[in-house]
Amino acid sequence: xxxxxxxxSVGHRVGARSKLLLQAAFAGxxxxxxxxxxxxxxxxxxxxxxxxAATPPRAVFAEYRGVLPFLAAAPAIESFRLGAPWVDPxxxxxxxxxxxxxxxxxxxxxxxxxTTPVRESEAAVARLVPGxxxxxxxxxxxxxxxxxxxxxxxxxxxxxxxxxxxGDRRPLRERIRLxxxxxxxxxxxxxxxxxxxxxxxxxSWNPTPPEATFGRADALALLLAVALLAWAAxxxxxxxxxxx
Amino acid sequence: MSTATEDVDLxxxxxAANIARAxxxxxxxxxxxxxxxxxxxxxxxxxxxxxxxxxxxxxLGPVWGVASMVLYVVAGAVGAPVFAYGSAGLGxxxxxxxxxxxxxxLAAGIVGIxxxxxxxxxxxxxxxxxxxxxxxAAATLVIYAFGTLGYAIxxxxxxxxxxxxxALPFVPAEAIKAAATVAIVRSDAVTAR
Numbered sequence: 001x002x003x004x005x006x007x008x009s010v011g012h013r014v015g016a017r018s019k020l021l022l023q024a025a026f027a028g029x030x031x032x033x034x035x036x037x038x039x040x041x042x043x044x045x046x047x048x049x050x051x052x053a054a055t056p057p058r059a060v061f062a063e064y065r066g067v068l069p070f071l072a073a074a075p076a077i078e079s080f081r082l083g084a085p086w087v088d089p090x091x092x093x094x095x096x097x098x099x100x101x102x103x104x105x106x107x108x109x110x111x112x113x114x115t116t117p118v119r120e121s122e123a124a125v126a127r128l129v130p131g132x133x134x135x136x137x138x139x140x141x142x143x144x145x146x147x148x149x150x151x152x153x154x155x156x157x158x159x160x161x162x163x164x165x166x167g168d169r170r171p172l173r174e175r176i177r178l179x180x181x182x183x184x185x186x187x188x189x190x191x192x193x194x195x196x197x198x199x200x201x202x203x204s205w206n207p208t209p210p211e212a213t214f215g216r217a218d219a220l221a222l223l224l225a226v227a228l229l230a231w232a233a234x235x236x237x238x239x240x241x242x243x244x
Numbered sequence: 245m246s247t248a249t250e251d252v253d254l255x256x257x258x259x260a261a262n263i264a265r266a267x268x269x270x271x272x273x274x275x276x277x278x279x280x281x282x283x284x285x286x287x288x289x290x291x292x293x294x295x296x297x298x299x300x301x302x303x304l305g306p307v308w309g310v311a312s313m314v315l316y317v318v319a320g321a322v323g324a325p326v327f328a329y330g331s332a333g334l335g336x337x338x339x340x341x342x343x344x345x346x347x348x349x350l351a352a353g354i355v356g357i358x359x360x361x362x363x364x365x366x367x368x369x370x371x372x373x374x375x376x377x378x379x380x381a382a383a384t385l386v387i388y389a390f391g392t393l394g395y396a397i398x399x400x401x402x403x404x405x406x407x408x409x410x411a412l413p414f415v416p417a418e419a420i421k422a423a424a425t426v427a428i429v430r431s432d433a434v435t436a437r
Contacts, residue, residue, distance in 0.1 A: 109333025143267035144319040
């Protein structure tokens with residue numbers, strides 16, 4: 001499972017907000033340059049960023065094993081023709097490039113998750129969205145991160161208990177109902193305790209946030225993001241009829 | 245070292261309780277994204293995420309149901325592994341299946357309004373079968389419209405291909421999830437608080 005790995009790589013030192021911005025800029029550039037040359041350049045950049053974040057490409061592939069067949073489905077279906085010669089490879093080029101682009105974006109996600117602690121992601125959300133909505137969003141996101149393993153263990157126990165009692169031979173609808181009911185009752189029983197615990201700890205609108213720093217690595221990440229956005233705009237502007 | 249002293253502005257009881265429930269349903273949806281079942285005939289693996297969307301709408305109502313799904317999407321965007329098969333991140337929202345994720349808050353809102361109307365929250369156990377099924381059918385339609393369109397645009401394929409690759413194989417599963425939701429709501433095992 002994709003989780004934070006402690007370390008001291010460059011990727012670990014860059015702030016969460018800079019990394020999120022860099023990801024958005026990378027996505028923008030990838031959408032503006034979905035051609036073999038553009039994607040080749042972005043592949044180089046992605047590999048460099050993975051290396052800086054101490055995330056081997058092998059780990060990325062292992063992480064997304066389940067997703068790869070679905071990515072390959074679109075080009076395969078698009079190249080299929082109802083009639084001779086049955087397969088039209090030219091039609092698969094566009095979808096294949098798009099699928100590859102998705103893979104590049106997912107690789108950066110893996111690097112982000114492996115180098116960013118939950119606390120920082122939470123604070124980044126609260127800082128990006130101002131005021132009370134931002135506080136609620138940050139608080140909620142932090143709770144989701146922390147509740148996820150708890151509920152996952154609940155559900156794993158349920159499925160195990162079902163399997164032991166031969167429940168996995170029941171019809172599909174029945175199995176889904178059992179798993180969902182167990183998950184829901186556990187979640188609801190945790191809700192009340194969580195709400196009491198939040199109030200007992202004086203849940204406030206104005207907590208003390210972790211310190212925000214802006215170092216040299218952040219400046220470089222910011223510069224790279226701006227460069228990527230400029231590169232994306234370079235192609236998109238003339239197409240929109242603005243300038244040029 | 246200096247210490248800042250400010251007035252503490254406490255969060256009210258009702259909001260604290262609601263944010264706890266919203267976060268729990270968001271996390272539950274995230275956990276459902278890992279649980280994969282296989283359809284008997286086509287053996288397409290599917291996850292239970294949409295069940296989380298239905299349940300959030302039914303049990304939290306339109307306002308906090310939407311809030312819960314927004315939490316789910318934002319938490320996934322900043323790196324909680326809550327999307328299908330444990331993926332996450334900003335890139336997922338702009339990836340091939342991003343359309344599905346964008347639709348969840350809207351779909352939870354539709355289920356919430358369909359089941360509870362605009363006023364006070366009703367007891368889901370006493371809501372008519374027609375309303376429950378109708379609300380979930382409308383939500384499913386919205387989810388698949390967003391999902392298919394997103395898949396076609398981002399994946400650079402025709403709408404037909406998108407339907408074949410990303411929607412049709414999963415529709416039977418949605419019917420099963422809707423049936424499961426009705427069964428859960430009608431059973432005595434779960435009582436909404």
